[in-house]
Amino acid sequence: MSRIVVLVGSMRKGGNTDLLAQAFAEGANKNNTVEIISVADYKVNPCIGCNSCFTREGNQCFQKDDMAEIYKKLKMADVLVIASPVYFYGISAELKAIIDRLHTPMRNEFQIKKLALLLVGAATLPELFDAIKLQYQFVLNFFHLEDAGMVLVRGVKDIGDIKGTKALEEAYNLGCSTK
Numbered sequence: 346m347s348r349i350v351v352l353v354g355s356m357r358k359g360g361n362t363d364l365l366a367q368a369f370a371e372g373a374n375k376n377n378t379v380e381i382i383s384v385a386d387y388k389v390n391p392c393i394g395c396n397s398c399f400t401r402e403g404n405q406c407f408q409k410d411d412m413a414e415i416y417k418k419l420k421m422a423d424v425l426v427i428a429s430p431v432y433f434y435g436i437s438a439e440l441k442a443i444i445d446r447l448h449t450p451m452r453n454e455f456q457i458k459k460l461a462l463l464l465v466g467a468a469t470l471p472e473l474f475d476a477i478k479l480q481y482q483f484v485l486n487f488f489h490l491e492d493a494g495m496v497l498v499r500g501v502k503d504i505g506d507i508k509g510t511k512a513l514e515e516a517y518n519l520g521c522s523t524k
Contacts, residue, residue: 346376346377346378346524347376347377347378347423347424347459347523347524348377348378348380348421348422348423348424349370349373349377349378349379349380349422349423349424349425349426349523350379350380350381350382350418350419350421350422350424350425350426351366351369351370351379351380351381351382351426351428351463352382352384352425352426352427352428352440352443353366353381353382353383353384353385353428353429353440354384354427354428354429354430354436354437354439354440354441354443355383355384355385355428355429355430355437356384356385356437356439357385357430357504358383358385359504360430360504361430361465361498361501361504361505361506361507362428362429362430362463362465363383364505364507364508364513365428365463365465365496365498365507365512365513365516366381366426366428366463366516367381368512368513368514368516368517368520369426369428369461369463369496369516369517369519369520369523370520371517371520372516372517372518372519372520372521372522372523373520373521373523374520375520375521376521376523376524377424377523377524379520380418382415382418384437384439384440384443385439387410387411387412387414387415387443388410388411389410389411389412389415389439389442389443389446390408390410390412390442391441391442391445391446392406392442392445392446392448393408394448395407398448398449398450398451399449399450403451404449404450404451405451406446406449412443412446415443415446416451419447419452419455419457420451420454420455420456421456422455422456422457423456423457423458423459424457424458424459424460424461424493424523425457425459425460425461426460426461426462426463426493426523427440427444427460427461427462427463427481428462428463428464428465429463429464429465429477430464430465430466431464431465431466431468431473431474431477432466434473434475434476434477435476435477436464436477457488457490458490458491459490459491459492459493459523460481460484460485460490460491460492460493461492461493461494461495461519461523462477462478462481462494462495462496462497463495463496463516464477464495464496464497464498465498465501465507465512466498466499466500466501467500467501467502468499468500469499469500470499473497473499474497474499478495481495493519493523494519494522494523496512496515496516496519498510498512
């Protein structure tokens with residue numbers, strides 16, 4: 346049984362990314378403990394690259410925002426799932442702010458062994474997710490993480506469009522197989 350944290354990068358509650366993450370969590374909950382962290386529920390400032398976390402006690406960031414709470418949750422996770430809408434060939438700005446704040450020695454305390462990726466985009470271009478997949482592979486390689494899988498959904502724009510695809514079933518099945 347693993348502890349899974351799903352970082353949902355959409356500000357739109359009940360949107361396609363949210364539905365995809367929920368389908369994954371529903372499957373994963375069968376054999377794991379799952380917590381969804383939605384960027385819509387947290388206020389996280391971007392990293393300013395000051396590196397003060399490298400010298401501060403406990404590697405704490407000087408910024409007083411909700412990232413401290415997210416660090417606590419990530420320290421307990423065995424599996425991290427990144428779920429994001431793709432507006433312009435990258436993950437959402439709000440999710441990127443959280444990921445950039447992982448530029449801290451505190452990440453050395455994380456137990457994360459596996460990483461998964463859930464992406465939703467309105468465009469249907471075959472290369473829509475290529476830049477994100479490349480960054481994802483870099484993270485897997487750098488941190489020696491196991492790829493737990495991906496669900497990549499093109500052509501869904503309006504709330505609920507994802508319901509007409511096989512993506513929710515794919516995410517559910519990925520969740521079921523994640524341990």
